[in-house]
């Protein structure tokens with residue numbers, strides 16, 4: 001039987017970040033990935049016949065401290081213009097956000113909004129910095145008991161940082177977290193176009209509508225991960241990040257085995273001692289990190305027999321609820337879509353109605369779409385396509401998604417439909433079966449107010465540990481997760497290396 005110092009389940013970017021920190025600390029580390037290629041949701045892959053796409057995530061950035069600490073060589077991604085196509089016209093805001101062109105674009109809808117925009121951007125940037133600091137801080141394990149040195153000190157630093165925002169922004173930040181986007185934007189802006197543009201960013205990736213509580217927080221979260229309104233993109237695709245992490249891991253003598261689905265975590269006396277692969281092969285290590293989602297890790301890989309019944313009940317209730325699909329269109333190049341990120345966001349209330357459909361397990365007939373292009377390929381993020389359908393199933397409903405998307409895009413990009421030569425639809429069921437995401441939830445658990453910070457994935461279990469000794473969560477489903485930042489993977493590795501899970 002093979003043995004290592006550490007095993008990491010899942011070669012998404014978080015698993016690779018964890019493995020890099022461990023390998024650089026001299027650990028013999030093995031990453032096991034069920035797919036044939038590493039990358040998870042950050043993958044750039046071929047759909048055949050030379051058609052290479054960012055199949056899921058269209059852009060993103062690792063935290064700068066990770067790039068620095070691991071000495072990664074990643075070419076700078078290109079910042080994108082964000083255009084919201086609304087009922088009252090198209091509103092384009094440049095990557096610089098507050099340059100003269102962006103202010104003028106907003107002024108065409110409302111002079112008052114244009115005047116308030118720089119203050120809003122400055123406020124959002126401060127919120128994102130605050131969130132970034134919170135995502136780097138370990139969350140206390142068992143509130144109200146706080147280990148003063150390990151948990152109390154980072155929390156005190158965070159509180160000080162919050163205080164440094166100044167009285168006005170401190171209250172604005174705390175108040176905005178639970179607010180609905182509707183209420184937040186009503187306080188700041190009058191133009192329906194700007195409200196709709198911002199609301200689309202707040203709901204992107206979340207099974208929430210702009211009238212849902214907590215979309216103030218999801219706006220800040222996406223603003224942080226995107227560095228503003230639109231995620232920057234890499235010339236060679238999101239796989240640029242995966243390549244850098246993979247090369248760096250191999251250089252540090254780490255190993256990656258693809259096509260290696262873990263079917264069970266080996267547990268002896270309530271402690272993880274290795275894993276068993278789908279073919280029955282067993283590999284041992286004194287610690288097992290899992291970058292797969294918490295529900296899959298706890299219930300399927302560790303197994304209910306190893307966990308207390310009440311804990312199983314809580315783990316089963318982690319809200320997954322994916323409602324995102326992805327449609328890739330290979331065109332002849334004459335799609336007529338300009339550069340940058342395009343949101344189809346007619347009005348805030350229309351986005352809410354798009355969300356309404358998912359509450360009733362129906363596909364939105366007037367969906368929120370986000371469109372990006374890379375050469376001839378047009379990628380469409382489709383929301384809302386709920387994992388559970390009231391009528392029909394995802395085996396047959398995929399084509400319907402493409403029809404709705406093309407019909408929705410036709411008035412905005414009239415040349416698109418005729419330019420399409422091939423297509424590939426990834427439904428929530430594909431996200432589960434192909435990319436290993438329970439219920440197609442790309443964040444490994446919704447970023448809802450009852451599943452964030454010290455409650456992610458579950459209250460009392462937000463410090464990466466699980467009830468199984470030496471089984472550590474390091475993917476998006478734990479605190480700091482959601483998005484391509486690597487924060488969850490870094491935190492898990494750093495805390496383990498600091499001896500906090502002994």
Ligand SMILES: Cc1cc2nc3c(=O)[nH]c(=O)nc-3n(C[C@H](O)[C@H](O)[C@H](O)COP(=O)(O)OP(=O)(O)OC[C@H]3O[C@@H](n4cnc5c(N)ncnc54)[C@H](O)[C@@H]3O)c2cc1C
Pocket residue numbers: 009010011012013014015032033034035038039040041042056057058204205221222225260261262263291292293296324325326381434435436437442443444474475476477481482483484
């Ligand atoms: C269309 C789309 C748009 C998105 N947009 C945004 C956004 O704007 N903002 C934002 O914050 N986030 C966004 N996200 C979410 C973001 O991409 C994810 O949160 C992030 O990529 C997850 O990274 P990860 O490394 O934690 O997990 P993943 O990338 O999901 O990697 C987990 C890996 O574990 C593997 N695995 C699972 N089970 C096993 C097993 N039993 N054995 C071996 N391997 C296993 C999987 O195959 C996978 O490779 C988006 C996602 C999608 C799909």
